[in-house]
Amino acid sequence: MTSKIRVATTSLAGCFGCHMSFLDIDERMLKLVEVVEFDRSPINDIEHCSSNCDIGLIEGGVCNSENVHVLREFRKNCKILVAVGACAINGGLPALRNFVPLEECLAEAYLDGIGVENPQIPSDPELPLLLDKVRPLHEVVKIDYYLPGCPPSADVFWKFLTDLIAGSEPSLPYELVHYD
Amino acid sequence: MSKTITIDGKTIPFEEGQTIMDAASAAGVYIPHLCHHPDYSPHGSCKLCNVSVNGRICSSCTFPAMDGQTVLSDTHELNEDRRRITQMLFVEGNHLCPGCEKSGNCQLQAVGYHLNMLDNHFPHFYASREMDASHPDVLIDHNRCIFCTLCVRASQQADGKDVFAISGRGINKHLIVNSQSGLLKDTDFEATDNAAHICPTGAILAKRQGFRVPIGRRTYDHKEIDQVSLAESGYRPNTTLIAETEQSQYDE
Ligand code: SF4
Ligand code: SF4
Ligand code: FES
Numbered sequence: 519m520t521s522k523i524r525v526a527t528t529s530l531a532g533c534f535g536c537h538m539s540f541l542d543i544d545e546r547m548l549k550l551v552e553v554v555e556f557d558r559s560p561i562n563d564i565e566h567c568s569s570n571c572d573i574g575l576i577e578g579g580v581c582n583s584e585n586v587h588v589l590r591e592f593r594k595n596c597k598i599l600v601a602v603g604a605c606a607i608n609g610g611l612p613a614l615r616n617f618v619p620l621e622e623c624l625a626e627a628y629l630d631g632i633g634v635e636n637p638q639i640p641s642d643p644e645l646p647l648l649l650d651k652v653r654p655l656h657e658v659v660k661i662d663y664y665l666p667g668c669p670p671s672a673d674v675f676w677k678f679l680t681d682l683i684a685g686s687e688p689s690l691p692y693e694l695v696h697y698d
Numbered sequence: 699m700s701k702t703i704t705i706d707g708k709t710i711p712f713e714e715g716q717t718i719m720d721a722a723s724a725a726g727v728y729i730p731h732l733c734h735h736p737d738y739s740p741h742g743s744c745k746l747c748n749v750s751v752n753g754r755i756c757s758s759c760t761f762p763a764m765d766g767q768t769v770l771s772d773t774h775e776l777n778e779d780r781r782r783i784t785q786m787l788f789v790e791g792n793h794l795c796p797g798c799e800k801s802g803n804c805q806l807q808a809v810g811y812h813l814n815m816l817d818n819h820f821p822h823f824y825a826s827r828e829m830d831a832s833h834p835d836v837l838i839d840h841n842r843c844i845f846c847t848l849c850v851r852a853s854q855q856a857d858g859k860d861v862f863a864i865s866g867r868g869i870n871k872h873l874i875v876n877s878q879s880g881l882l883k884d885t886d887f888e889a890t891d892n893a894a895h896i897c898p899t900g901a902i903l904a905k906r907q908g909f910r911v912p913i914g915r916r917t918y919d920h921k922e923i924d925q926v927s928l929a930e931s932g933y934r935p936n937t938t939l940i941a942e943t944e945q946s947q948y949d950e
Contacts, residue, residue, distance in 0.1 A: 601817065604794070604795065604796055607816075607817050607818065608788070608793070608794070608818055608822060609794075609822060609824075610794060610796065611794060611796060611797055613794065613822075613824065614794070614797075616824040617792075617824070617826055651824060653822075654818070654822060656817065656818075656819075657821050657822070661817070663816075664816040664817035665816070666816050666817070668795070668796035689814075690814070690816065692811060692812075692814075692922060695810075695811050695814060695816065696811075696919075697793075697795035697796070697801070697807055697810065697811075698795045698796045698798075698801040698802065698913055
């Protein structure tokens with residue numbers, strides 16, 4: 519018996535919209551799990567990647583130190599790493615903060631913003647440190663494939679995964695390529 | 699006897715004075731382009747229209763057609779170059795399509811789709827660029843300007859004005875507005891100007907039009923830029939189809 523293909527997924531600086539869109543493959547998920555087993559993923563709450571993952575799907579860009587660690591864990595343990603969605607590919611809407619100095623962002627959110635009570639910048643050592651800019655994944659680790667879209671449609675996930683599982687080079691036809 | 703060139707093996711007639719781009723469009727052959735527009739004199743700056751002419755690379759929008767030229771355009775190598783150029787345009791500006799009112803109607807994006815561009819390849823600049831929302835009817839978002847100079851040319855050549863110019867070199871290149879304050883509101887620019895509607899990207903946008911046509915029902919959501927572009931340059935393979943789709947955008 520051949521073992522199942524191990525797929526890990528995570529959301530970094532994303533909104534989980536890409537994961538929701540992935541779940542929109544609906545009943546096709548039943549077909550998928552016949553050949554796929556989910557490893558680390560918010561779908562099952564497994565906390566770390568096993569060392570033999572085949573495919574890693576990553577939603578969201580990189581905005582803090584924890585994102586960098588998680589991304590490196592995925593790169594280390596997944597044979598094929600996929601940037602999923604606009605934020606993973608170009609930073610997306612979280613990257614709008616790249617045009618405002620980090621100090622000003624924090625001051626606006628935690629000190630001077632409307633309705634802020636007990637103003638203070640959170641500094642608990644448990645909190646990951648923010649990067650000065652939100653970055654797309656390919657600026658931090660090598661990425662093997664990209665699925666554009668905000669979010670990519672369920673059909674994009676389906677086409678990509680079924681191509682890969684069939685052992686062919688994944689490709690997206692014109693109708694499936696969108697940046698919005 | 700009429701003079702001809704070949705493009706990707708197809709024989710194409712041309713008239714004296716036509717560029718390779720003109721001849722190609724008239725014959726229904728799409729060559730990707732961003733700074734070219736059939737109504738204005740060519741500028742030759744974006745290099746997306748690069749083709750091989752008798753083995754040498756030239757901009758087809760500026761290069762004159764000459765009898766017997768062997769032109770290659772739709773080749774793997776040239777399309778790879780075009781994809782890299784488009785990726786450079788994306789990382790140099792700030793193109794966050796999900797938040798852009800031009801999305802779906804944008805030629806830069808549509809060229810990306812046409813070239814099956816799935817990523818931006820290069821590190822992002824995240825350059826700090828301004829917005830000019832001073833004008834009552836039209837706004838400029840410099841984040842999305844690709845310096846194609848179409849607005850410059852349209853203002854000069856069609857509107858008889860001189861509202862825009864490109865200033866600076868290399869990475870400092872930017873669009874400027876010809877007024878003392880540098881603001882659009884202090885020019886004679888009007889929403890009815892040709893220059894207000896020529897921008898291939900979301901850099902010059904009419905105000906109060908946001909989401910008049912929903913995402914998913916816009917020009918390039920269902921049609922590739924090659925058909926749209928050929929239709930706009932006067933080539934009419936199937937006129938009714940195009941007219942219908944344009945109309946359906948505004949229905950409902
Ligand atoms: S101008 Fe075009 S490419 Fe740029 S953000 Fe807007 S839709 Fe996207
Ligand atoms: S504002 Fe638009 S038309 Fe003008 S140069 Fe920039 S991209 Fe071209
Ligand atoms: S279209 Fe020819 S160089 Fe831009």
